[in-house]
Amino acid sequence: MLASAGEQADGARLLALGENAVLALEPPGEEPVVVRIGRDASLRERAERELRVAAWLEEQQVPAVRAARPGVTVVDGHPLTFWRRLAEPVREAVPADLAGLLRRVHALPAPPFTLPPRDLLSGVERWLRLAGDAVPPADAAYLRARRDEFAAAAAELTPVLPPGPVHGDALPRNVHVGPYGPLLLDLETFADDLREHDLVVLALSRERYGLDEAAYADFVRAYGWDVREWPGCAVLRGARETAACAWAAQHVPGNPAAGREFARRVDSLRRADATVRWYAC
The missing domain is CATH 3.90.1200.10 (Aminoglycoside phosphotransferase (APH), C-terminal lobe)
Structure with a gap:
């Protein structure tokens, strides 16, 4: 699925698996990203709203994860969103x-x-x-x-x-x-x-x-x-x-x-x- 989205699946690292599969990717010649893959097409609207929320929080200067690409990509019925890779944590959140x-x-x-x-x-x-x-x-x-x-x-x-x-x-x-x-x-x-x-x-x-x-x-x-x-x-x-x-x-x-x-x-x-x-x- 990732390959058909134009990504190199080789080297993809699974970060989480729940309502979404979350993978870390390093596309050749591009900045590392994180891709969130929804279970099915019913989650597309939620993925689109999440991107709007991220952009709005950035405008409001609230520290939050930021999108790496605009819009939702749909592959085989699965909504994909791409996010900036975060630096390694300095400690666990409390x-x-x-x-x-x-x-x-x-x-x-x-x-x-x-x-x-x-x-x-x-x-x-x-x-x-x-x-x-x-x-x-x-x-x-x-x-x-x-x-x-x-x-x-x-x-x-x-x-x-x-x-x-x-x-x-x-x-x-x-x-x-x-x-x-x-x-x-x-x-x-x-x-x-x-x-x-x-x-x-x-x-x-x-x-x-x-x-x-x-x-x-x-x-x-x-x-x-x-x-x-x-x-x-x-x-x-x-x-x-x-x-x-x-x-x-x-x-x-x-x-x-x-x-x-x-x-x-x-x-x-x-x-x-x-x-x-x-x-x-």
Whole structure:
């Protein structure tokens, strides 16, 4: 596929594999680039929006990954976008790095193009269908019911922060700390919604995924507010937990470890036990 896009696939190095395949390339006679390859044609619109977001953040002088080429290239139905290769990181990103970048994003006005709302629960049905018979029907029905419950509750929330642009997947793994400081990665989930969405991600990481309390405290100090003080935090947390369970479900077929993790997550939700640690699938 890369060769038919006019690239030399030899020497391509896989950096990540998720909704996109992300590869590092060194085209002959050109600057090294990173190419993001979408799973299917349905992701083209999102890829185009990501490029618009990157250009807008550059105009707003927000440190973020920059596109190497304009526009989306489609090869065999897969949308491809090309990005400037970043310098090697000088250290691992920490929550306080993320907080500083979020403060800058949350100070921005709306961009001159439309951003979608941050619909945390839109993927639940697709992930459960991918899981199929590999997950118990009762668990799938339970997650669908939770999805509907939390979608309705989220629509009624009154925010503390003024709504506007959000990153949408605000985790330290989406920050790169290079020689010139931290910058944002993975702009595909940018949305126009409650700013609290970006802050609940780290609160959930603290409570479910083992983020150190001191690191979370650093995040709160750097941002200036702890979203756990907001009554709506529990609603957005519940929505994210529901989505995280359904996301794990898609990995269950053929993966016994994912099956055990899915069962752990669903059981902890059924028992309303917020102390159960969740692990990556």
